[in-house]
Amino acid sequence: MKILQLDKNHPLISEQLTAKGFVVEEDHSSTYDEVLEKIIDYQGIIIRSRIPLDKNFLTKASHLKFIARVGAGMENIDIETAEKFGIKLINSPEGNRDSVAEHVVGMLLILMNRLLIASNEVKNGIWKREENRGDELLGKTFGIIGYGNMGKATAKRLSGFGVKVIFHDILPNLSDEFATQVSLEELQKRADILSLHIPLTSETHYLIDEEFISKMEKNFYFVNTARGKNLKTKALVQAIESGKVLGACLDVLEYEKSSFENLETENQDLKYLLDSEKAIVTPHIGGWTHQSKEKLAQVIVDKILTDFKN
Numbered sequence: 001m002k003i004l005q006l007d008k009n010h011p012l013i014s015e016q017l018t019a020k021g022f023v024v025e026e027d028h029s030s031t032y033d034e035v036l037e038k039i040i041d042y043q044g045i046i047i048r049s050r051i052p053l054d055k056n057f058l059t060k061a062s063h064l065k066f067i068a069r070v071g072a073g074m075e076n077i078d079i080e081t082a083e084k085f086g087i088k089l090i091n092s093p094e095g096n097r098d099s100v101a102e103h104v105v106g107m108l109l110i111l112m113n114r115l116l117i118a119s120n121e122v123k124n125g126i127w128k129r130e131e132n133r134g135d136e137l138l139g140k141t142f143g144i145i146g147y148g149n150m151g152k153a154t155a156k157r158l159s160g161f162g163v164k165v166i167f168h169d170i171l172p173n174l175s176d177e178f179a180t181q182v183s184l185e186e187l188q189k190r191a192d193i194l195s196l197h198i199p200l201t202s203e204t205h206y207l208i209d210e211e212f213i214s215k216m217e218k219n220f221y222f223v224n225t226a227r228g229k230n231l232k233t234k235a236l237v238q239a240i241e242s243g244k245v246l247g248a249c250l251d252v253l254e255y256e257k258s259s260f261e262n263l264e265t266e267n268q269d270l271k272y273l274l275d276s277e278k279a280i281v282t283p284h285i286g287g288w289t290h291q292s293k294e295k296l297a298q299v300i301v302d303k304i305l306t307d308f309k310n
């Protein structure tokens, strides 16, 4: 079986698959059209998110046996069309869930204890203590939306902080020793911290908007390590300005791929967040540790080998 790998991943993918008799070819630079021209030669694709596998692409690649997404998010794949053609879809959230969970805890501790601000002040010769009093996680209610791999890994880490973890998920009966499942209304009533762990779909696009935020009963901290478009950025900016959102930890942005040039004139909301002391922003590195690179690769190889023999 010939497999085309479209993004650079850990070398163990091609090493292990080659050892099992697969032919793995690397192509990390061809454009969408160039890949389409040669896709007929391959039976499988391994991808991160460089090229969108949309309806047009999949219609011309309907012979594929599988698409393996090294990572969690599948919004770059037209799932309905792939399923219609019987193309097996594989992803690997088990590989970067630990990294995402640690990122959530890390960002929250930094934000709530003003660690970055205080550190930068000290480095600039400023010694302020009263202004840099922190806010403890202990005793807070942490509300998760989406209790899959990332949500669960985050709940597990937080249970050691004396935090009450509740979550909402569209699937029923998911409560475990780390967290209790509640309705969305109850989560909006009780949460001191809101963290997103959902995929980006037409249902979750702009899930967090003005209306959602208005239903949150308490002032709250907001964490997004899911997808930028799960949040309407303008609504977050308004909520930070009004004091409803106490602070935001953002590893993903609605405008991620857009240029940071002309920020002043073209993207006031993003500029506001980048300038605000109440927002911590990282460049989509939640699932991006040295360890997760290897784990993502191993998970994907194991899943491919479970379903496909050469």
Ligand SMILES: O=C(O)[C@H](O)COP(=O)(O)O
Pocket (backbone or CB within 6 Å): 048, 049, 070, 071, 072, 073, 074, 096, 287
């Ligand atoms: O979905 C994921 O696993 C992460 O968000 C990483 O996505 P990326 O492969 O597009 O960097």
